[in-house]
Amino acid sequence: MLLQVDEVIKRFGSTLALDCCSMQVEEGEVIGLLGPNGAGKTTCIRSIIGLIPIDEGSITVFSQKQDGKNREIRRNIGYVTQEITIYEQMSGRDNLAFFASLYGMDKLSIANRIEEVAQIIGLEGRLDDKPKHYSGGMKRRLNIGCALIHSPRLIIMDEPTVGIDPQSRSFILRFVKQLARDGSTIIYTSHYIEEVEAVASRIYIMDNGHMIAQGTLPELIARIQGDHFIEVEVRIASEEKKLQLQQLPDVKEVALEGNRYRIVVPGGIPVLDKIVLILSEQGLVTINTKQPNLEDVFLTLTGKQLRDEVQS
Amino acid sequence: MIAFQLKRSSRDLVGHTVLILFPLALIFFFDYLYKNVNIETGMGMGGQSPITALVIGFALTFQIYGSAISFETLAEDLYSPMHDRIFSSPVEMRSIILSILVSSTLVSFLQTAILLVFSSIILGASFPSLPFVLLVLLVSVVFNQLFGTVLLLLTGGVKTANMVTTIYGSIVPMTVGLYFPLPKGEFFRLLRMYGSPMSLANTASLAVMEGQIRLFIICLAVLLLLIAVLFFCLQPLIRRISI
Ligand SMILES: Nc1ncnc2c1ncn2[C@@H]1O[C@H](COP(=O)(O)OP(=O)(O)O)[C@@H](O)[C@H]1O
Ligand SMILES: [Mg+2]
Numbered sequence: 001m002l003l004q005v006d007e008v009i010k011r012f013g014s015t016l017a018l019d020c021c022s023m024q025v026e027e028g029e030v031i032g033l034l035g036p037n038g039a040g041k042t043t044c045i046r047s048i049i050g051l052i053p054i055d056e057g058s059i060t061v062f063s064q065k066q067d068g069k070n071r072e073i074r075r076n077i078g079y080v081t082q083e084i085t086i087y088e089q090m091s092g093r094d095n096l097a098f099f100a101s102l103y104g105m106d107k108l109s110i111a112n113r114i115e116e117v118a119q120i121i122g123l124e125g126r127l128d129d130k131p132k133h134y135s136g137g138m139k140r141r142l143n144i145g146c147a148l149i150h151s152p153r154l155i156i157m158d159e160p161t162v163g164i165d166p167q168s169r170s171f172i173l174r175f176v177k178q179l180a181r182d183g184s185t186i187i188y189t190s191h192y193i194e195e196v197e198a199v200a201s202r203i204y205i206m207d208n209g210h211m212i213a214q215g216t217l218p219e220l221i222a223r224i225q226g227d228h229f230i231e232v233e234v235r236i237a238s239e240e241k242k243l244q245l246q247q248l249p250d251v252k253e254v255a256l257e258g259n260r261y262r263i264v265v266p267g268g269i270p271v272l273d274k275i276v277l278i279l280s281e282q283g284l285v286t287i288n289t290k291q292p293n294l295e296d297v298f299l300t301l302t303g304k305q306l307r308d309e310v311q312s
Numbered sequence: 313m314i315a316f317q318l319k320r321s322s323r324d325l326v327g328h329t330v331l332i333l334f335p336l337a338l339i340f341f342f343d344y345l346y347k348n349v350n351i352e353t354g355m356g357m358g359g360q361s362p363i364t365a366l367v368i369g370f371a372l373t374f375q376i377y378g379s380a381i382s383f384e385t386l387a388e389d390l391y392s393p394m395h396d397r398i399f400s401s402p403v404e405m406r407s408i409i410l411s412i413l414v415s416s417t418l419v420s421f422l423q424t425a426i427l428l429v430f431s432s433i434i435l436g437a438s439f440p441s442l443p444f445v446l447l448v449l450l451v452s453v454v455f456n457q458l459f460g461t462v463l464l465l466l467t468g469g470v471k472t473a474n475m476v477t478t479i480y481g482s483i484v485p486m487t488v489g490l491y492f493p494l495p496k497g498e499f500f501r502l503l504r505m506y507g508s509p510m511s512l513a514n515t516a517s518l519a520v521m522e523g524q525i526r527l528f529i530i531c532l533a534v535l536l537l538l539i540a541v542l543f544f545c546l547q548p549l550i551r552r553i554s555i
Contacts, residue, residue, distance in 0.1 A: 071402035
């Protein structure tokens with residue numbers, strides 16, 4: 001076991017940021033850590049690295065106890081922070097070299113490794129420019145590169161793609177997958193479902209400081225296999241109708257996204273007619289029943305829709 | 313790491329320009345005043361010309377403002393998300409603080425040295441026993457940079473540190489008689505000569521130029537002692553913010 005988080009509790013004043021949080025990671029896994037803003041993802045990561053003390057529970061990394069003082073653990077972790085933490089006024093090369101020096105790497109291996117990392121993050125031609133002249137996506141890539149420079153055993157990425165263009169995002173997802181193929185162990189935190197679906201070999205779903213489910217994508221979907229998912233698109237949607245739908249006895253969850261209602265119902269119970277009755281005044285456009293995906297898993301387990309959280 | 317921090321400090325071109333050009337302008341202005349408007353300088357400068365005393369006085373004054381070089385750089389690393397990034401690595405808090413302190417000290421000393429060079433070229437100031445004067449100025453830079461760092465760690469924020477530095481940097485030069493003559497009397501003479509770290513550095517510089525070696529050594533020794541005290545204060549402060 002590479003990482004073991006055992007029933008960890010962490011409070012910030014009266015906020016319970018981690019509530020009996022547990023997690024296990026094996027060497028070579030790519031763990032997707034999925035949860036809405038405020039779920040406790042960053043707090044979980046900071047506890048694993050030993051940046052904040054925990055109140056209860058225990059954390060073991062590389063078979064050593066995390067007590068906040070263990071430098072051996074830190075030496076082998078690469079941390080991509082949620083905020084971009086690079087020096088904007090220093091060149092990309094200077095940034096990579098500085099972070100490498102924090103790990104005690106010597107000059108020659110730093111120089112060699114910088115070229116390798118530049119290739120991975122696709123910044124070969126721009127290393128001598130300052131990040132203040134980079135695009136948002138390039139800054140994010142350098143932010144990741146600085147965490148790869150010392151070839152860590154465990155790479156932890158906290159929302160590494162927030163606020164960037166789709167091209168940069170898909171580039172990052174591609175090289176994360178490549179890192180995984182090369183044998184890195186990765187914890188990838190995100191509130192974007194597609195990203196986690198794309199990169200993770202196993203997924204943890206987190207809400208209110210607690211891991212509410214974990215498993216591979218098929219396993220998670222199997223957990224809600226009994227449910228049916230109905231998507232109804234209307235011309236004019238309203239919150240009021242959403243509430244009415246929620247009040248139907250056989251409806252488990254309802255989410256409203258644009259003009260689309262996403263409704264979870266137990267399999268084998270005929271409720272479609274009631275749904276249609278409620279929504280008919282709104283001008284039905286399409287009705288679909290579909291295979292569940294990770295988004296539906298999340299909706300069923302948390303009663304929340306991630307996308308709504310993103311906007312707030 | 314020090315090379316990186318040096319390079320990093322050097323990027324603040326506006327800051328350097330201000331910390332060199334502004335004192336230069338002030339020296340020029342006061343020198344003009346003393347020459348043309350029959351005003352006496354407030355500094356006990358012995359046999360030195362007013363311009364020399366002015367250059368030392370303003371160099372010391374702007375070293376105080378220059379202490380912001382260390383604490384602002386430090387705050388960028390300690391009081392921002394960068395903190396988590398840096399300390400997710402095995403590096404010691406002490407190494408980061410020391411490397412920033414050393415590089416900021418070098419940068420601030422360089423500003424002082426450039427100020428001396430400019431004023432001797434442009435304004436014709438002369439500095440007898442220059443190596444010893446530079447030594448005093450270096451010790452004074454170390455004191456100021458260390459003071460800024462302790463201040464930051466003590467107050468936990470760049471805002472308060474800046475405020476304290478600004479107030480300190482405005483009042484202390486007056487007690488040395490830099491902006492206007494102090495009233496006569498023993499109290500003010502002692503205040504001017506020994507009343508603050510800046511007075512000590514000022515007295516030491518003027519003393520060594522006058523050949524008063526004993527006074528020079530005493531003032532320098534007290535300054536070094538103050539540095540040692542600050543350094544010891546730094547240890548628990550560093551421990552407090554590291555986990
Ligand atoms: N340093 C802190 N002080 C006080 N509260 C905090 C701190 N860090 C996080 N929290 C709180 O803990 C909860 C979890 O936050 P966080 O771990 O940042 O969530 P996520 O990364 O999933 O968005 C939130 O309610 C947040 O407000
Ligand atoms: Mg977060």
